[in-house]
Amino acid sequence: MLTLGQDDILLDCQARDWREALDAAAQALQTAGLVDAGYRQGLHAREAQSSTFLGNAIAIPHGTPESRQHVKRTGVRVLQFPRGIEWHDGNRVHVLVTIAAQNDEHLDILRQLTHVLDRDGVAERLAAASDSGEVAALLSKAVVEARVDAATLCLGFPGHDAAELALAGAARLRQAGCVASEFVAAIAAASPQPLGQGLWLASAERGVGQPALALATPEAPLATPLGTVNGVFCLAAQGEAHRPLLERLVALLDSGAGETLAGLCEAEVLARLAGESATAQTATVRVLNAHGLHARPAKQLVQVARAQPLAIKVRLAEGSAAAVSAASLTKVIGLGARRGQMLQFSAEGQGAETALAAVCDAVSAGLGEKVAPFDESREHAAVASAAAPRLEPLPADTPHQAVAASPGLAIAPLFVMRTPRFDYPRQGQGTSHEIPRLEQAIAEGQAQLEALVKRAPGGEVAEILSMHEEMLDDPELHQAARDAIDDGLSAEAAWWDAIDTAAHAQEMLADRLLAERAADLRDVGRRVLGILCQVTLPEPPAHPYILVADDLGPSDVARLDTARVRGLLTARGGATAHSAILARALGIPAVVGAGDRVLSLDNGVEMILDGERGRVIPAPSAERRSRAELRLKEHEAREREAWEARFEEGRTRDGQRVEVAANLGNTAHAADAVERGAEGVGLLRTEFLFMAHASAPDLDTQIAEYREAITALEGRPLVARTLDVGGDKPLPYWPVPQEDNPFLGLRGIRLALTQPEVLETQLRALLIAAVGTPLRIMLPMVKDIAEFRQAKAIYDRLLAELPATERATDVQLGVMIEVPSSALLAPSLAAEVDFFSVGTNDLTQYTLAIDRGHPELSAQADGLHPAVLRLIQMTVDAAHAQGKWVGVCGELASDATAVPVLVGLGVDELSVSARQVPLVKARLRDIDLAEARAQAELALAQATSEAVRDALEAR
Known part of the structure; x- marks a missing residue:
């Protein structure tokens, strides 16, 4: 919740231009201990991307995602400029609400601000205020969200009259945690009132924790002495917070949709309550932006919506939010849409389908930001493990220097191949069980390597894989594993102990190259261990991609489908490792030794990989990508001409x-x-x-x-x-x-x-x-x-x-x-x-x-x-x-x-x-x-x- 004290407000500020105003805002955040000096550059970088002017003479400057490293704690500072500043987009600004946010808290701050700033006259009052307490009170007013969603609906209830349906609605609100038992008692003591079109309303204020609206509909329209019952609304009222719900009910009645509610499903009922008419066309699309619909993508969406020949409304498909104009920046930001949430757009009239397709395409494309596909199971797992420490991924559209391993330029989405987990018991079930398992796994590994050698394009690839065959046939490794099995270990534990011991001994002999040859030995060992544990690597996508991995063994490289793999990026390794040698032999651009942060990148994130400079750029901007594509086309043309x-x-x-x-x-x-x-x-x-x-x-x-x-x-x-x-x-x-x-x-x-x-x-x-x-x-x-x-x-x-x-x-x-x-x-x-x-x-x-x-x-x-x-x-x-x-x-x-x-x-x-x-x-x-x-x-x-x-x- 945004709360402001008098110390958070700076009155009567002066600046010659918007740049100087931004510098003053950055200094205010730094003086307050919210950020360090580096955040200033983030404010200017964000403004260079697009204006943070929100409307009503107010701008909301904040840093880029990359500048979050400079944020010490979340907070805001408000700077008032009574004489105004000419903003770089031509608007006049009197108030800067400058935001420092460590994660996505700024979305909540923005959402609350849009509710505050949407009130008539508030901007003028902020600009003219001579008391910081008045400014704090205007901006800190809490926004109470009224609720109506699938959890507050009770459709097809076997009730016999309006009173039973009202109680069913009250019970649903209590189950949703919006009200206490006294609210249910108050509804039981009241009589529902007819609204018309077979709709009724029961309301109470006692025991309300959160304003909300429930709807109970009968299995079929009820004919009662007091009139037809198509549905009963149960309103948990609280101050003025429930007023939007009443306004939506009025709109529903004005549309004449009341008589049809009893036969609608949950999604259709929520659509009517959100203000979508039965004749409107709708389209649903998922928000893919990493930080949701914050100001910049919201502004892009508004511009696309305004370019359409008819009015478009938008709402959160999962919740109770009313459909708002997609042409209103404050309304769109006020939705508070986060990554993964679904937006539902609606429009009526000729050309509605085309207009809806245009806004949905814009959202899917990222609204000016690079976005990654949404993997629901993975994203949910990420949320569940949010408490676990996680390396920050590489910042978007920012070059990251590593080690050039194989020349060439690649532009493609990422496929992150994470090291598989080998789970196996330490103790075995006896030599008669474990030794045959080990011998069979080794034989299968040898057969796999033989097949890879036959398919290899020759040269270094075949030679190194042949060397792997020899490693796998090493009698000393076999004997070390058998000895460990005799001591009671499982085939898996015995084999890996033998591999690990041999690799470690090789690493101790000398420096870089031998350490990298020890990696070959571990690669061979993992092949057999994977067979024993029945672990297979995830299948890469069918489309072209850049492969990202902790490290790649030579057999991993040799298995690559060079028709799809555009480039290789590893967290570890050096330019002289066998995997790098093979990448050069296969003509695949490669960058190695990029650090563990690359493993935190999401599948599907686009990347520019420059194997000549040893540089990668995740989620490049459209301009940077365009330049890279031009370089790539020029390079391909040069290759063709050079070959001739x-x-x-x-x-x-x-x-x-x-x-x-x-x-x-x-x-x-x-x-x-x-x-x-x-x-x-x-x-x-x-x-x-x-x-x-x-x-x-x-x-x-x-x-x-x-x-x-x-x-x-x-x-x-x-x-x-x-x-x-x-x-x-x-x-x-x-x-x-x-x-x-x-x-x-x-x-x-x-x-x-x-x-x-x-x-x-x-x-x-x-x-x-x-x-x-x-x-x-x-x-x-x-x-x-x-x-x-x-x-x-x-x-x-x-x-x-x-x-x-x-x-x-x-x-x-x-x-x-x-x-x-x-x-x-x-x-x-x-x-x-x-x-x-x-x-x-x-x-x-x-x-x-x-x-x-x-x-x-x-x-x-x-x-x-x-x-x-x-x-x-x-x-x-x-x-x-x-x-x-x-x-x-x-x-x-x-x-x-x-x-x-x-x-x-x-x-x-x-x-x-x-x-x-x-x-x-x-x-x-x-x-x-x-x-x-x-x-x-x-x-x-x-x-x-x-x-x-x-x-x-x-x-």
Whole structure:
């Protein structure tokens, strides 16, 4: 209930314009301890959406839903401006009733205010008042709601006269909690009075808790000595509060509907009592707005209603509210309609059906707000569990930054896949019962994975799922589970204990990547556990959607129907997790590590997901959505055009040559890269070969593997990175002592040099496999010239040992620029190396001291940071001074915003994922060298990565 004291009223305020008035209102709320300073911005943001002018020289400014975080407690402050303010919509305002509400309490405040302000002359009295007590009294007058609804109706009662029907009505009011027993006694002592048309009225004031109206109708119209009885109204009167009920009765009689009441159902009776005639057409629609019909959507509804050629009435379908004019803002707000409630519209005359369809469509569309479908069972469950702590969902139409995992743009409604609950007994029923259950579940899980592998589109998808098959066939897991069953556990408990123990042990071995591989193990475990518990995941919708989940296992991703899944969004995970790798392989835009708040989003809420920027926007505004749709159409058109021109050389618009190559994680994908227009392989990650064997692969095995890629390239150059393991990527047969920080430990070239014979075998295999074709070999994680010289000594010896006819002759040896020291020392390196390739992923994380897989910080690990760009510039300048070339093989090379900057810095080659090759070539054709250099200069002049992106987008 809105109650005001004298301290809540600020009289004789002054402001030069409406903005200054809003600032004064915000300061008043802050001074009262209702809000903090941030609420001021919410008031201005709300006013920017639409005017909060209510009528009668009164505005009701309040914050946006996003600004509720700044509300400390609910309350209002009233500011009186006797001289008036010209509001931004052209109206004159004398009084601001400024609202601070934490949840939906503002709807009650607004509803009460509309009743108060609807009284004639109240606005003038508020503007002229010289005493705050008078203002408080005018605004604080309680509004008593009179009740008539399904609970106060008693239809088809087997009564014999009007008195019995009156008592039946009184009894119904008592059951509804509106009256006490003394009211029933008063009705029993009174005689019903005829109203005409067979309707009668009995009323009393004693024992009334809430004014209300009951109606009792007989099974059939009664013929009595006093006249026909079609129905008896029983009125619980209280002061003036029951007057609207009497007015509705008069309207009912004026319409001549009294004689038909006895044969009507509850809905029809309530419609007549609400003022709808028997000839009116009606339509019912549900309110979907998250915060109900507050001022902004109510104003939209009123505008739609006023645009119709005939009068439209509206009421709450479930309650007793009279039908009010849908063209009256105060009346519509006064309904107090909340999300999920049904509105019933009515209209009479030619065109009524079309007019009703227009207002219903407007309500269903959200009346200018983004809305989600109403799931009754879920919404009721949410209400029932309202006391439980719940994370606030992401604010509507507000960008939320997370981790970019797979490029692309998606616009679609959400489907939130919540982690299923596995309920099972801890204790089992003996080995003879539990072990066969476990073995059957494992066999079924293996069959499921085999089916997924057969349906997989190949490449990384099939490989990772095959790895899951191997995990599921691990005899140590099986034995650990059997041992636990022998100890008395159920199959479910034994299996999950085995999985959890193995995954935890793997997580303890090293940092990010192994933790994400442990997630694979848990994914396998959940598959079997789901079979044992007979738990199935909810079915996704038939329409296109963005999938939201806590995290996704690779098998979850592999099962996705790519025809319907427009994008992936996860609360956890990193850009190097297998689920992210698979999303990129399937070409599905993905954003990961967005935090638990995304799980609080409702199914059906529309979202814009930007996999390139790692950004999501739930419930975007119409304007923002329109811009995103335009971007998406432009992107799709560019993809089509890029695919058609994929075999053209990589060149800028004015002819500057920039080679576009592909990054490969497996030699089997080289043919696909060529088909997509790659001009070579700019990064072959050779560690896949070492990870696929139980011991280091021998010379012949390596030669055969490298030759597969070289053959597929048909004379195009191959840039192969030597073995890059250790630290976060250990090999089981090459143990590395546990390190506090694996990223700063034994990895890359420094690990390879501890066993130079392994490096020598790999270099020999590459040289032999590339006979007659261009070969570029690069060394990873080189920090200075000393490490390069150690590796080059082995390389030079092999060149001398191998006859020129048995090895590559068009061969170069370069280094990856991944650590700041190598960029800073680029001049000394450039004097001896043949080329540089900048690995922007590692260079960024080492330069900014941010782990790019960190769940909270990785979004800040942006390769467009000016510090990273300066290191790239230093590298290019040093290389070009010695006549050497520079490539970029990190994710930055495929960033559409970064491509012109890299070209402007002088980069000679861009190596990207095979899918990105056509788009990067197309991006090059969009720019010329002069523009690229200007963008590079602009980027280098900024102080942060955010400033770089803002400046480039604004250019």
